[in-house]
Amino acid sequence: MIPYRYTWLVCLLACVSCSQSDPQISWEKTQVDNLYTVDLPSNLQPGYEMHDYASLQYYSLEDQIYVLGIEDAKENLGDIKRKRLKLKAYFNFVEKNVLQPMDSSERESQQIYTSKDGYSLRVGDYYANSRKFDWNPLFYRISVYESVDYFLQLVVWMPYDKHCEYMPILDTMTHSVRFLEAKR
Numbered sequence: 486m487i488p489y490r491y492t493w494l495v496c497l498l499a500c501v502s503c504s505q506s507d508p509q510i511s512w513e514k515t516q517v518d519n520l521y522t523v524d525l526p527s528n529l530q531p532g533y534e535m536h537d538y539a540s541l542q543y544y545s546l547e548d549q550i551y552v553l554g555i556e557d558a559k560e561n562l563g564d565i566k567r568k569r570l571k572l573k574a575y576f577n578f579v580e581k582n583v584l585q586p587m588d589s590s591e592r593e594s595q596q597i598y599t600s601k602d603g604y605s606l607r608v609g610d611y612y613a614n615s616r617k618f619d620w621n622p623l624f625y626r627i628s629v630y631e632s633v634d635y636f637l638q639l640v641v642w643m644p645y646d647k648h649c650e651y652m653p654i655l656d657t658m659t660h661s662v663r664f665l666e667a668k669r
Contacts (some may be wrong), residue, residue: 512656516665517541520556521630521637524661526654541639549643550651552658556637563578572636576607576629579638583627587613590625600660605631608659612645624648626655 517540522571525543529552532542541554562570584590590613598606611625623647630637639662641655646653 489542512661513541514661516657517554517556520635521554521662521664523554524657524665525552526550526658527613543619545579549647550654551642553640554637555640559636565630570636571572572607572629572631575631575636576609576627579629579640580609583625583640584611584613585604586617587615587623588617589614600630600636600662602663604664605658606662610634610648615668626659628659628662630664632666634666637662637664 512524513527514522516522517526520540523541526545527549529543529545529550531545532551535542535544535551536553536555538613539555540552544551559570559574582620590611593610593612595610596608598608600606606628608626609627611627613623613625614620615623624643624645624647626641627637628639628641629640639659643651
């Protein structure tokens with residue numbers, strides 16, 4: 486049992502462990518269907534059957550990290566939805582669908598950004614658990630981007646105990662997305 490007066494030190498060490506420097510990895514700019522690019526670690530390999538609608542599917546079984554990218558053209562969402570559907574509502578829709586199969590989930594953080602290119606971005610980090618995965622805790626990062634013509638969701642997951650180690654990688658991937666649309 487840690488004496489109460491030392492709990493601040495334990496908390497400090499836990500916070501520092503999640504902010505370690507970026508491990509030495511190489512990055513590959515990956516282009517998806519002339520719609521967007523994202524920088525991915527070179528150790529990830531393409532997947533083809535991870536999700537029925539994902540145009541971006543990469544993973545590493547060794548490192549236990551999985552990445553999906555799914556885009557929705559606003560014109561395909563119907564006239565009313567195209568005019569009224571905002572980033573927050575689309576993010577809530579994605580969050581609900583991604584975490585729906587989990588028995589429990591908890592949002593750890595949420596950020597709202599405007600990218601360097603002027604796109605809106607909403608990011609959520611989650612702890613999730615499910616009997617479907619033998620109760621092994623999982624970490625999810627859900628990033629949703631909005632451009633003039635598209636919503637894009639980038640979903641990354643891994644075992645929860647690896648999320649601190651991979652946080653610099655997650656941040657690089659999240660902030661590397663660039664739409665290739667001519668019109669912004």
